[in-house]
Amino acid sequence: MxxxxxxxxxxxxxxxxxxxxxxLRKIADNPAEIEDRFYKDLAFGTGGLRGVIGAGTNxxxxxxxxxxxxxxxxxxxxxxxxxxxxxxxxxxxxxSPEFADEAALCLAANxxxxxxxxxxxxxxxxxxxLRTLGCISGIVVTASHNPPEYNGYKxxxxxxxxxxxxxxxxxIGEVEKVTDFHTVKTMSKDDAIKAxxxxxxxxxxxxxxxxxxxxxxxxxEVIAEMAxxxxxxxxxxxxxxxxxxxxxxxxxxxxxxxxVPEQERPDPAFTTLxxxxxxxxxxxxxxxxxxxxxxxxxxxxxxxxxDRLGIYAKDTKSGEYVSFTGNMSGMLIAEYILRERTAxxxxxxxxxxxxxxxxxxxxxxxxxxxxxxxxxxxTGFKYIGEQIKWMEQSGKGHYVFGLEESYGCLAGTHARxxxxxxxxxxxxxxxxxxxxxxxxxxxxMVELYEKYGYYKETQYAITLKGIDGAAQxxxxxxxxxxxxxxxxGDLKVxxxxxxxxxxxxxxxxxxxxxTGLPKSNVLYFDLTNNSWCCARPSGTEPKxxxxxxxxxxxxxxxxxxVDQLTADLKVIL
Numbered sequence: 001m002x003x004x005x006x007x008x009x010x011x012x013x014x015x016x017x018x019x020x021x022x023x024l025r026k027i028a029d030n031p032a033e034i035e036d037r038f039y040k041d042l043a044f045g046t047g048g049l050r051g052v053i054g055a056g057t058n059x060x061x062x063x064x065x066x067x068x069x070x071x072x073x074x075x076x077x078x079x080x081x082x083x084x085x086x087x088x089x090x091x092x093x094x095x096s097p098e099f100a101d102e103a104a105l106c107l108a109a110n111x112x113x114x115x116x117x118x119x120x121x122x123x124x125x126x127x128x129x130l131r132t133l134g135c136i137s138g139i140v141v142t143a144s145h146n147p148p149e150y151n152g153y154k155x156x157x158x159x160x161x162x163x164x165x166x167x168x169x170x171x172i173g174e175v176e177k178v179t180d181f182h183t184v185k186t187m188s189k190d191d192a193i194k195a196x197x198x199x200x201x202x203x204x205x206x207x208x209x210x211x212x213x214x215x216x217x218x219x220x221e222v223i224a225e226m227a228x229x230x231x232x233x234x235x236x237x238x239x240x241x242x243x244x245x246x247x248x249x250x251x252x253x254x255x256x257x258x259x260v261p262e263q264e265r266p267d268p269a270f271t272t273l274x275x276x277x278x279x280x281x282x283x284x285x286x287x288x289x290x291x292x293x294x295x296x297x298x299x300x301x302x303x304x305x306x307d308r309l310g311i312y313a314k315d316t317k318s319g320e321y322v323s324f325t326g327n328m329s330g331m332l333i334a335e336y337i338l339r340e341r342t343a344x345x346x347x348x349x350x351x352x353x354x355x356x357x358x359x360x361x362x363x364x365x366x367x368x369x370x371x372x373x374x375x376x377x378x379t380g381f382k383y384i385g386e387q388i389k390w391m392e393q394s395g396k397g398h399y400v401f402g403l404e405e406s407y408g409c410l411a412g413t414h415a416r417x418x419x420x421x422x423x424x425x426x427x428x429x430x431x432x433x434x435x436x437x438x439x440x441x442x443x444x445m446v447e448l449y450e451k452y453g454y455y456k457e458t459q460y461a462i463t464l465k466g467i468d469g470a471a472q473x474x475x476x477x478x479x480x481x482x483x484x485x486x487x488x489g490d491l492k493v494x495x496x497x498x499x500x501x502x503x504x505x506x507x508x509x510x511x512x513x514x515t516g517l518p519k520s521n522v523l524y525f526d527l528t529n530n531s532w533c534c535a536r537p538s539g540t541e542p543k544x545x546x547x548x549x550x551x552x553x554x555x556x557x558x559x560x561x562v563d564q565l566t567a568d569l570k571v572i573l
Contacts, residue, residue, distance in 0.1 A: 001446075003035050003038035003071040005038070005260065006026035007038050010055065010056070010262070011025070011358070012056075014469045015248045020021075020063075020426050023054065028378065033040070036466065037055065038373065039057030039467065040057065040079050041057045041058065042060065044120070044171075044175040046163070046164075046172070047155070047380070048068070048139075048152065048162075049064065049152055049153040050152035051059075051150065051151075055096060060150070060151065060152065060153075060383065061095075062097070062098060062099065064564070065103055065141075065153060066103075066106050066174070066186060067101045067181060068111070068153060069107060069139075070101070070106055070178050071109075071174040071177065072086075072155060072171060073110035073173070073185075074110075074177070075174040076136055077112075078295075080495025081158070083113075084136035084432075084515070085112060085134075085136065085394055086114055086115070086135055087114075087115045087118045087119040087129045087133045087135045087137075087139075087201070088100050088115065088138070088139045089122075089140045090120055090140065090266065091143075091191075091239055091305045092238055092239050092240060092266035092303065093268050093478045094148065095151060096151060096268075099151065099153065100139070102186070103139050103153070104198055105186045105187055106185060106186050107158065108195070109182055109185035109187040112138070112456035113197050115133055115199050115466075116200050116202045117200070117202060117205075118197065120239075120240045120266060121145055122229070122240045122241060122302075122306035122307065122421055123142060123240075124306070124410075124415040124419035124421060124423075125206075125416065126140045127156060127160040127161070127385075127416050128160070128208075128209050128212065128414050128430070129209075129544065130158070130160060130203065131159070131416075132448050133533060135203075136158050137156060137158065138155070138156035138503055139153060139155055139158075140153075140156070142305040144303060144304065144305050144307070145277035145278070145279075145303040145304065146307075147276075147309065154172065156417075159385065159386075160329075161382045161385025161388075161417055165387075165518055166381065168459060169204045169233070173223070176205065181288065182518065186563055196300050204248075204560050206244070209244070210248055210251060211412035211420050213421065213425055214248075214252070216341045216411045216422060218336075218337070218341060218346065218429065219432075220252075223253060223420055223432050224253060225436060226433075227432070227433035230254065230298075230428070231256040231294055232249065232257045232297065233287050233290050234246070234249075234257060234258070234287075234300045234301070235263045235286065235302075236259075236263065236298050236302055237270070237278070237294065237301055238263055238266055238272070238476055239304030239305060240304065240305055240306045240325075241267075241306035242264055242265075243316075245300075245421055245424050248421060252379045252428075252430060260286050260287050263286060264281075270304075271541070276438055277306050278302070278303055279310065279326070280388070281323060281564070282322045283310075284310070284323070287299050288310075288312065291321060295440075296430070297431055297435060298313050298431050299313070300424055300428075307381075307417060307419060309408075309427070310322045310323075310329075311444050312324065313440050314442060315442045315443070316440050322442045324441075325407075326408065327359060327405050327406035327457050329407070329423075329427065330360075330363070331360065331362050331366065331446060331448060332448070333427055333443075334363065334403060335448055336429075336430040337400065337411060337426070338353070338366065338369075338370040338372055338401070340433075340533075343541075348400065350396065351371075351397075351398055351400045352372065352391065352399055353372050354375045354377060354401075354403075355374070355375075355377075355384075356375060356376065356380070356404045357378060357379065357497075357524060358405055358534050358547040359387075359404055359551060361530060361549055365452045365453070366448075366452060374489050375387055377419060378518060378522065379536060379555055381404055381408055383518075384404070384418075392571075399413055405419075405457060409423050410422065428568065434547075439440040449555070450517070451553045452551075455550070455552075456549065456551075456558035456561070456562045457547065457549050457550075458548050458549075458554075458562050458566060459545075459547055460570070461543045461544070461547070462476075462537075462544050462573075464542055466542070469542050473543075473544045475483060476543070477523065477537065480523055481500075484505075484507075485572050486507065488527060488531075488565060489564065489565070489567070489568035489571075491528050491531050491568070492528045493507045493526070494506075494526045494527060496523065496524070498515075499520040499524070500523075501519075502515050521536070521537055522534065522535070529550070529551070530550065531550045531565060532549050532559070533546060534546070534548075546569055548562060548569065
């Protein structure tokens with residue numbers, strides 16, 4: 001069916017509810033809107049679904065959620081995992097509880113038990129829960145830091161990580177086979193509960209989760225000493241972090257935790273924010289106002305599903321609060337863990353740190369300094385989770401820390417996804433250590449720069465929406481593949497990595513070697529002077545992203561270099 005046929009089917013078929021039909025009637029005179037809603041099925045990608053909420057095949061609604069879940073259920077049954085069940089969590093977005101229930105009741109109708117959290121919970125706790133309960137899979141309903149009109153649906157497998165190859169493609173295949181909405185199963189919640197196919201979970205998982213987080217504390221005595229001196233401002237951005245973050249900090253004894261009152265409660269409209277993203281400086285406006293009022297040492301913000309952490313810390317010299325990128329906060333935590341585990345002789349044998357190819361090169365430098373093996377993976381925390389699984393299965397290597405540039409990291413192996421709750425805990429311990437030694441987190445960051453070099457990273461993104469936009473993004477990547485640049489301004493391209501073709505090309509000799517990583521539509525240009533640039537279409541938004549990094553001799557020098565690299569990239573494009 002073409003998009004108009006699909007539109008008419010949704011309007012006329014008895015399967016769809018009256019509210020959905022009324023929404024569609026209102027766009028009857030808007031062919032462009034009809035086309036956008038029905039020209040394709042909302043893509044079930046390697047991570048799951050994400051899209052604008054609304055009626056239509058290219059939207060997030062109860063029907064597209066049910067359809068995706070039927071495909072997942074079919075896959076679980078083929079894998080013989082229906083007896084293990086599926087854990088389900090959701091965030092504070094519009095329709096998140098409803099979508100979670102629709103998924104649960106579709107699973108139940110297929111004979112698969114659903115373990116559903118009794119209220120909103122962070123994404124990392126879902127990863128923890130499914131492993132604790134011995135589930136075959138997990139679902140979390142969230143659109144992370146996207147604008148309020150979005151929602152999403154992420155799928156996890158029994159190791160606790162988002163699905164990776166080959167299971168990701170196999171699940172996509174099963175979802176794509178579900179072409180008739182009438183074949184999608186569901187049942188009433190009452191019937192599912194009576195059949196013991198729908199079970200609420202909550203406090204018992206919370207308690208176990210808190211216990212696991214505390215295992216990552218290295219210096220409880222430092223926390224005890226500084227707990228009444230360190231001042232922490234925190235905002236959950238109207239999301240899932242409020243209760244678990246406050247709980248872990250309270251249980252550790254931190255006495256001065258100030259939560260931004262306007263952003264404390266769940267709010268699907270994110271009323272106080274333009275964009276609920278800890279990468280956006282504007283999102284910290286209220287938190288910084290509170291920090292100045294109470295003279296806070298650090299300012300922390302978790303995104304709506306509490307898997308990513310943003311921070312500001314005071315600069316002792318200026319008295320101003322300085323923002324940290326995800327690379328910077330990740331390096332603070334990583335260096336503290338490696339240094340203090342080494343000093344206290346609590347570092348495991350054969351330690352490993354994992355990061356993604358677009359994360360700061362400072363990670364490799366710090367790992368080398370402490371004799372920790374460093375492993376790079378593709379963008380996406382699921383690949384870091386996969387490394388933990390492989391280490392456990394092979395008995396080789398012990399995961400110590402993992403991070404990605406987009407404000408996500410994980411200390412410990414209780415979860416297999418980035419965890420802002422454990423990141424808050426680790427960072428507050430580290431801030432207490434700094435306070436004890438007469439420093440702020442920013443002062444210590446400058447010390448790390450002086451020791452390892454002034455690494456600086458940035459991003460440049462181009463947004464191209466709709467059918468034409470997707471084609472333009474594809475053409476941009478194709479052009480870079482066919483005619484790779486030999487230099488970015490004064491920086492020569494040393495090698496080009498094409499992860500789609502699994503090729504690393506030495507630009508001087510022409511020698512080609514494999515990348516050693518899974519195939520992905522990513523191009524990486526290794527440049528002279530410790531610089532680099534990476535091109536990658538976004539998997540969740542209509543964007544192409546360019547990641548860049550340099551190494552300078554000072555904050556100013558690094559900024560100049562990264563600005564010049566950005567300008568040189570724009571010339572190439």
